[in-house]
Amino acid sequence: MDTSEITSxxxxxxxxxxxxxxxxxxxxxxxxxxxxxxxxxxxxxNILPIAKSTLSQHLKELKNSGLIQGEIEPPKIRYCLNHEAWAEAQKLFKDFLGC
Amino acid sequence: MDTSEITSxxxxxxxxxxxxxxxxxxxxxxxxxxxxxxxxxxxxxNILPIAKSTLSQHLKELKNSGLIQGEIEPPKIRYCLNHEAWAEAQKLFKDFLGC
DNA sequence: TTCGCTGTTCGTGAAATTGCGAACAAAAAT
DNA sequence: ATTTTTGTTCGCAATTTCACGAACAGCGAA
Known part of the structure; x- marks a missing residue:
């Protein structure tokens, strides 16, 4: 079904x-x-008791949502918050929850 | 795997x-x-363009999370926020997002 | 007792999610 | 050139989610 007209x-x-x-x-x-x-x-x-492929999937999901971004520093990848998306999420949840 | 010792x-x-x-x-x-x-x-x-069984499933998920509760007023059910859980969610997201 | 209304559950199908090991790819180290 | 390191992707299996129609259940109305 198409709820695009109902949900904002x-x-x-x-x-x-x-x-x-x-x-x-x-x-x-x-x-x-x-x-x-x-x-x-x-x-x-090293910290989390999950396979690195599983962690990779979780990081991918966070990247896809826009909340984090990864910067390649071969051979490693450095992850940080995407502050623009983080600020947007802050505002959305503040408006939604009223806190 | 068991992450219960890592995630709080x-x-x-x-x-x-x-x-x-x-x-x-x-x-x-x-x-x-x-x-x-x-x-x-x-x-x-009547408002949402989804089947009533689908809505029932969504309401069940919200109830299971504790965010809402339903009060039976035969033949209807009246849903409202569970204010205790709502207050907890407010605090959790405020602490998490820092807003 | 039967019917109508309201909402839930079941079964189904498709898609998504979650976890993993194995294979792959890119870069640095040797 | 080869090996090592780091991280991704693939394929798989199991589970969950999301959607629906049909059947069911509880209650009030007739």
Whole structure:
């Protein structure tokens, strides 16, 4: 079905950000990045008890949502928050939750 | 794998709330309830271009997350926010997003 | 007792998600 | 040139999600 006429653009956007946050591993990554600015994928692989392919998938989902971005520093990749998207998410959830 | 030792309780909780918010239809319902206090399932069925069984599934997901609750007023059901869970979600997302 | 209304559950199908190991690719190190 | 390191992608399996129509269940109305 097509709900595009009922649900608003900000509802779709908020839902998209929420979906990206809807997994504890991704919450962990986002919280880590909001505290320390950036991190390396390899470091996360050493910390988190999941396969590096699984971590790669989670990071991809966060990138696809726009919340983080990765900068290649061969052979590593440095991940950080995408501040533009982060600010947008802040505003959307503040408006939505009223806090 | 078991990430229960790495991801914290608040990260799991925030992820759970985020998951419930991760669909535009559920965002629509939550926003409606935050504005007008309560609504009837049947009214939503008339507004939203989705099958009533689909709406029932979405409402069930919101109930399972704790964000809403339904009160039976035969033959209808009246849905409203669960203010305790809503307040918790407000705090969790405020702490997480820093807004 | 039967009918009508409201909402849920079931079964289905398709798609998405989640996890993994293996294979691959790019770059640096040797 | 080869090896090592880092991270991605593929294929797989299992599960979940999302959508629906049909059947079911509870209640009030007739």
């Amino acid at each position: 653009d900000h509802q779709k956007k908020t839902a998209r950000y929420a979906k990206a946050m809807g997994h504890p591993i991704r919450m962990y990554v986002l919280e880590l990045l909001s505290k320390q600015n950036c991190c390396y994928s390899g470091d996360l692989t | 309780d608040h990260q799991k909780k925030t992820a759970r709330y985020a998951k419930a918010m991760g669909h535009p239809i559920r965002m629509y319902v939550l926003e409606l309830l935050s504005k007008q206090n309560c609504c009837y399932s049947g009214d939503l069925t």
